């Protein structure tokens with residue numbers, strides 16, 4: 001497993017982190033713990049969670065998994081988003097919904113449209129104090145490695161009372177470092193020496209190349225990135241509709257059908273552009289864990305990945321020029 005240094009924790013952690021947003025929601029407790037154990041056995045030491053994840057169940061399930069190996073895993077939880085209110089009837093129906101999804105994956109968009117979503121709550125010193133205590137109880141621990149403000153506003157990131165509450169949490173040893181999660185604008189600004197934030201969690205994929213734009217700021221903190229597979233359908237469509245992009249990917253050594261090529265490119269892009277930080281993936285399926293770890297073992301050329309990603313938003317001629325695809329290669333398929 002490739003490890004990266006997180007200065008704010010004084011520790012080396014796995015460069016791939018496990019995202020637990022689906023733990024307790026789409027993924028039930030038993031299957032979830034199996035997936036977490038499999039990742040741990042493969043060397044993954046970073047686990048990302050929030051009180052709102054898995055309809056409010058993710059922290060408790062992660063706590064079950066982590067309690068016996070607390071000193072060997074790194075946990076980031078958050079404050080600022082509430083889980084949706086789920087009625088008792090809906091909780092009873094959840095296992096039925098999961099079983100139906102396994103048989104009919106096509107119903108996912110309809111189910112997810114029916115589902116209520118987590119929602120943002122205004123941050124306050126009181127909320128931060130009570131939220132971390134509740135998280136620690138659910139996680140069965142007396143500290144988290146990282147506490148992140150979950151989608152804070154720009155104003156919340158710099159507010160005096162919030163900063164004082166975060167500093168108090170550090171002093172009390174309830175968290176070892178503070179982060180901003182999921183708000184790009186507020187987040188990047190937060191990596192200021194005078195503020196307590198030392199890690200920034202942002203989306204990063206070929207269609208949202210947030211890290212590329214912020215490379216110089218990484219010197220002041222650690223980036224934790226997510227959102228890789230939200231770009232999968234778009235990239236598959238690009239590959240299917242633009243022969244030059246397909247040829248450029250073949251030239252770079254990608255093989256398989258459009259989805260396999262897109263998935264490999266997406267993971268390579270995510271890992272290579274955040275090579276000094278932690279890249280989060282949801283990997284409850286064994287084949288996803290294996291695939292993502294295999295990509296980690298490759299060493300793609302960063303500048304080629306970046307140039308091709310930049311070409312996705314340009315026209316076909318631009319793609320050809322950037323990737324050196326000749327006319328006679330246009331019909332080639334990987």
Ligand SMILES: NC(=O)c1ccc[n+]([C@@H]2O[C@H](COP(=O)([O-])OP(=O)(O)OC[C@H]3O[C@@H](n4cnc5c(N)ncnc54)[C@H](OP(=O)(O)O)[C@@H]3O)[C@@H](O)[C@H]2O)c1
Pocket residue numbers: 018019020021022048049151181182183201225226227228229230263267280281282283284285286287288289291292
């Ligand atoms: N700060 C924020 O606001 C914020 C927002 C979103 C996410 N996050 C964090 O980031 C984590 C990851 O979230 P994400 O949105 O980036 O999810 P993701 O890792 O892109 O995963 C989304 C889907 O892709 C699947 N997948 C994983 N590897 C794959 C592969 N090699 N090929 C095909 N499909 C694959 C996963 O399946 P399986 O899980 O079934 O294997 C999952 O269904 C979250 O769990 C959460 O911890 C934070």
